[in-house]
Amino acid sequence: MAVSDDEFKHESIQDTELIIKYLKALTEGFQSGKLIFGTKQKKFILEPNGLLRLGISAKRKDRKVKVSLKASWTEGKEGKELYPDPLEIKAGK
Amino acid sequence: MPETYTILQGEIENNLQLIILETTKQVEDTQKVLKKPDPHVIEKILARDDYIDNLKSIIERESFYSSIKKKTSKPEADTMRSLYIIGNNLERIADFAVNIVRQTEHLVSNEFLKRIKYGEAFKEILESLKLIHKAFKNRDLNLGLKICRSEISLDNYFGLNFKRIMNELKAGGEHTESLVTTLFILQYLERMGDSLLNIGEAIIFATIGERVKIKHIESLDDSMGSMDMNKFLEELKIEAFLGTKSGCKISRVQKNLKGANEQPVIFKEGKISKIKKEKENIEAWESLKAGLPPKVFSFQKNGRTASILLEFLEGPTIQNSLLDPDGCCLDESFEHLKKILTEIWTKTLSPEPVCSNFIRQLKTRVSDIYKAHPDFKLKPRQIGSLVTYSFEELIDECEALENKITVPFSVWSHGDFNLDNIIYDTHEHRMHFIDLYRSGRQDYVQDISVFLVSIFRLPIFVPKIRDRMNQFTLKFFQFGQKFSNKNGDPTFEARLALGLARSFFTSTRFEFDQKFSQTMQQRALYLLEKIASHQGRPWEDFKLVPKVLTYL
Structure with missing residues (x-):
């Protein structure tokens, strides 16, 4: 649900087969550096690049299970990432 | 005219019409008194009370004892029994009228009477009284039901006015005595509704030969259904009941409380096509598994609508x-x-x-x-x-x-x-x-x-x-x-x-x-x-x- 101009929320029920579509779409967004959220009329674009903070948590309590995945970052002044040259991490020996 | 009605000829029929007429006069005069108390009218009401009581006794004697004296068929006995109930309840309505008139003596000022719209209740009662003879004579299920329905209207009327008066009482003031008196008057009108319900049920009994207790009235007409506040309230009551108590046990208690030989029924009315479909479906279910659907007591077409009287099946639902x-x-x-x-x-x-x-x-x-x-x-x-x-x-x-x-x-x-x-x-x-x-x-x-x-x-x-x-x-x-x-x-x-x-x-x-x-x-x-x-x-x-x- 688009809550305000720059907020998007979507809740639904999925099964393990259908949820993959959503996870794939998000993965592709991170890969391409462009994540689009919204409706036909109103959408906003996020451009994740550079450093992201990733939080993964899992919890089980009274038969209720929750797995959360949270990615956050800070944008530059015009929606761009704060640092012009993203840090590059290469696998070293 | 139904065959069984022939036994009503003569004195009993005459007395039935008389008691309806006298009770109607009694109610009409009571309305007059509530509009403007007049000692002459009050005197007439009090005098008429004995006459009505007498008429009731005659009907009681003729209807009740005639079935004992000679061997009567079941339809004849049913007719007599319902006549007995009708006579008794008419006399009760006349008694309530006397009680109302007596209450007016406690009013501090007659001006107080103008604060309540009594006309609505009297219209309902008088219209139902007018239907009794025709409904009974023609064994008309729909008219019988119409009489039963007046009880719902009078209950609603009482409920609304009761709230109003209670609010005034809570607010305090100098009119406490008159407000309480008004409550009594309203309650007698509401009790007239209870008697009309008994009369309506007696007519249905005479028609179908089963002693019924109307548990639920359903309208299958879409336009009426959407506006049927009573049905809505009824459902709310059922919901509240389900949410709080054990349905299983309560329904057993209800069964015990049920009157002897009393058949609880549901009356449904609506478009002919819908009611007819329900009847046909019940017959189809019955042929597949006897006793699975409710019994059909009667089905009647009435112009563009039809009505059906069904057995009210009691017992816990799976939900209970x-x-x-x-x-x-x-x-x-x-x-x-x-x-x-x-x-x-x-x-x-x-x-x-x-x-x-x-x-x-x-x-x-x-x-x-x-x-x-x-x-x-x-x-x-x-x-x-x-x-x-x-x-x-x-x-x-x-x-x-x-x-x-x-x-x-x-x-x-x-x-x-x-x-x-x-x-x-x-x-x-x-x-x-x-x-x-x-x-x-x-x-x-x-x-x-x-x-x-x-x-x-x-x-x-x-x-x-x-x-x-x-x-x-x-x-x-x-x-x-x-x-x-x-x-x-x-x-x-x-x-x-x-x-x-x-x-x-x-x-x-x-x-x-x-x-x-x-x-x-x-x-x-x-x-x-x-x-x-x-x-x-x-x-x-x-x-x-x-x-x-x-x-x-």
């Missing part, structure tokens, strides 16, 4: 057993239910193809759902490269897919197979199905899906009870699966997904708890998405995730 703190009789009733459904479905199974039509049924309800939940109007969403359906697109897509899913056979189905339409008599170990006007040859998944969602949608969140509801749901689902396997129905689960989606979504229009209604809406959307995303693959491979049926 499910919500009972100890799950009283649940296992027993479930075993019985499985047996009956297997028997009926097997007996009526026919390989002719039918359409399941779940999405078409859903479409007819969408505007009602949006009225209750405007935020359910789902627009397409974009999440990265994924674009979700709008609700309209989703149901169009699913409707096209539904038409491609083969329904291998049809069976005789209930058509509105809610939990509370199944009664289990724990004493007689008998099951009954009620509300059968939607029955017909259909996909059996229709009944299974409605039944499963009727459990889910109960707003019960007590873990112990909900666990039981979930277990019951899963057992019923397994029963459906077994039947489908045994009868070669490989697309059962795909059709069930559509039927469930329909029922989840349409059930939201009765649920105003935002969280719970959203839960049902989301399940409906999930099931529809699941169907849509399955296209291109064989429907035989479609598998339902059973968790969609359970909650918590």
